Amino acid sequence: MERAGSGAEGNRFQREEDLLRRVQSLLHRPEPHVVTGIGDDCAVLALPGAVDHLLVSTDLLLEHIHFELHQQTFQQLGYKALAVNLSDLAAMGADPLAVFVSLCLPRRCAASDIEALYTGMEELARSVGASIVGGDTSASADSLMLSLTVLGLAPPAAVVRRSGAQPGDRLFVTGTLGDAAAGLEFLQRQDTEPPASANPAAAASGPPAGFPEAVVRQLAQRYRLPRPRLSEGRWLARGGFASAMLDLSDGLSTDLHRLCEASRVGARLVLQDLPRSTALEAAAAFLQHGTEHYTLHGGEDYELLAAVPAERRETLLAQWPFRDTLLMEIGWVVPPQQGVKLITLAEREEVLPPGGFDHFAPG
């Protein structure tokens, strides 16, 4: 999980992928029970005799890197730490099974804070039929750290990887995009702008006229409490709709590049079709960038991006059973030499670099 929308994030992503490649070159060829190793949302293991494949994902959240403590409650933080892990299972169509929780706890954390963390995790785990069954805790000299590992199950034929997209496939996305990044931007501005009590003049003037406070709260909740799309992922995978899938953790442009790289394809993304919430529209005048910046590059939405064979498109749209979850067709897959491009509102094709940074422009 990466923080959204800064140049530093871009650099980190680049270095992390480099590191991953170097590390992979050190490792031996995995044993035959390893169906999918490093490089997808989950590792996939085939255990002797088991009906289902075992899927495993691990994600860590570190204070000052992935979150600041004052931006959510401990219960919300516990919820989110598990939600982002479950999102990886969702992206491959798996059912959650078990959760392992490792925590580094600074001494300033009270027992009640730790209980609240576990309460947030437990409520989400219970609601998806998974159990917290192990972990480790340690004192920490400085930051709070949560490292979660989730196990899930999926029928071997229904495990969806990043690598299965084919030219001609349609690209679909669940939910709306960019809300979490916009919500985080407002939370960060609250940090840098002086509080009302310290600045009576600002307090007297209040927030700018028309500032949509309820809407901003709504966007902040999308950042704090992402909903892992487990049912949707399972349905897309088991119905044979998704040829490739991943969850949007680092922003659509970055994650689309990951899907394209894994599948060795290119893509066309139609800017006008990217789903944005009414909350994002309502907050537009108060954001630092245009709304398309958030929908294209904003991280931490944890929505699903799926490639769907063209012949399955009509059935998918006719049978989509999730009334509360938007499903939008946002583009299509092309051969690799045609690259990853955005179709603008003026219907021009523009190269779409991951994260919107020029130094990531595809070769």
Add this chain to the structure above:
Amino acid sequence: MERAGSGAEGNRFQREEDLLRRVQSLLHRPEPHVVTGIGDDCAVLALPGAVDHLLVSTDLLLEHIHFELHQQTFQQLGYKALAVNLSDLAAMGADPLAVFVSLCLPRRCAASDIEALYTGMEELARSVGASIVGGDTSASADSLMLSLTVLGLAPPAAVVRRSGAQPGDRLFVTGTLGDAAAGLEFLQRQDTEPPASANPAAAASGPPAGFPEAVVRQLAQRYRLPRPRLSEGRWLARGGFASAMLDLSDGLSTDLHRLCEASRVGARLVLQDLPRSTALEAAAAFLQHGTEHYTLHGGEDYELLAAVPAERRETLLAQWPFRDTLLMEIGWVVPPQQGVKLITLAEREEVLPPGGFDHFAPG
């Protein structure tokens, strides 16, 4: 994994057990596929159709809490992080399968340091037939943190828990005890004593007469490079020798109490039978405490403590196939009301509190 031999460790242990109990009270009763949940060395899961049970353990190592960077190389640190996780699989008789590695990396870590970390893990993983197949990495504002999760397999009938010991069982331990704690003490004294260059007088006088440098290096290696007793644990479990087992991470006295608590039994430990290495004996004159302090309370040995039914004792001793691994009978199991006691060299029975701290005295 806890640091050995300080009052602070005792307090942390007490709080950690309290925390574990509070957390467990928040969690729902696990789903039926969870055979063993929180409280043993590994969680045990029964997957539909699978021949073996799946065993999962997770352990974290945090700079300044569990290690200091200058006390070992990055490669040794990587080795150790995996070794202590594998030791949990050994304690339940499982074969290692897959490893997940999550790292928080401070910016002062060079790419070559990170490669060395993975090299240490990879060499050990390969040697035990396991693959590193996933993980997560993050930048860290301050400390280095390694959070590993290991998966293993064991036949359902051969999974050994902490809870199976019965009065009359004999207590056995592999290897020698206290070496790691003694090694750590020497490493820590090197930190607090001024280096030779800053103190020419000390340099001139050199180490005290007869200081056994080679022996100290040997003890330090036991701290840096613990050997997970996978073959021994597997043999004890699959041969039906161990009724209960755990690995000695926090010191014999503390871990024996854990085994007794889980099995609802008491124990007698014969001080004179505790196995100590010739290295520990050779270093005795230069240690802060008597050698029995290290054998009884020193942490991080990662040897196995097993309860063995009395009628299996002769067969065990006759068939033990590991010529390079000492196996010592060190006591026996008694009914719970008889408590956990040490039989001293003078053949007196003394209450044995975990960690040697009075505030842990059993009720």
